[in-house]
Amino acid sequence: MTMKHILLFVWQLPQHILGLLLRCLCAGRCRAVKRKGAAVVFFIEHFWGGICLGAYIFIDYTLINDQRILTHEYGHFLQSRMLGPLYLLIVGVPSITMNIFCRILGPQSRFSARYYQRFPENWADKLGNMAEERKLF
Ligand SMILES: [Zn+2]
Numbered sequence: 001m002t003m004k005h006i007l008l009f010v011w012q013l014p015q016h017i018l019g020l021l022l023r024c025l026c027a028g029r030c031r032a033v034k035r036k037g038a039a040v041v042f043f044i045e046h047f048w049g050g051i052c053l054g055a056y057i058f059i060d061y062t063l064i065n066d067q068r069i070l071t072h073e074y075g076h077f078l079q080s081r082m083l084g085p086l087y088l089l090i091v092g093v094p095s096i097t098m099n100i101f102c103r104i105l106g107p108q109s110r111f112s113a114r115y116y117q118r119f120p121e122n123w124a125d126k127l128g129n130m131a132e133e134r135k136l137f
Contacts, residue, residue: 015056015087016056023042029061036074037074040056040057042059043064071132074128094120
């Protein structure tokens, strides 16, 4: 482990603590683990979509071949690296809040249909797609 890795781990410490907790909580349902660049991706049975907590990405196992969600979560990974301790406040809170509204209103609602067009989801898509195009991992 290099000094860069240590500094990045500390820079994103709140996300990493939550990510390690979630990893422990989901350990029995983890069906596959992949690496995507510097991120570790856990595919979990009976998960609720995807979430990125620092270098740890969690995705529902049924989405294991869904490149779009992997690219999107990788965009959140890049946001986490940029924002460090502010990630949960700037990205996590609005993302989870919108996600809850989408679940309440249902997938067919107009609000849900525009989920990925709003901040910070549109930014995650943009960063993830840029990383894919430039093969940054
Ligand atoms: Zn997202």
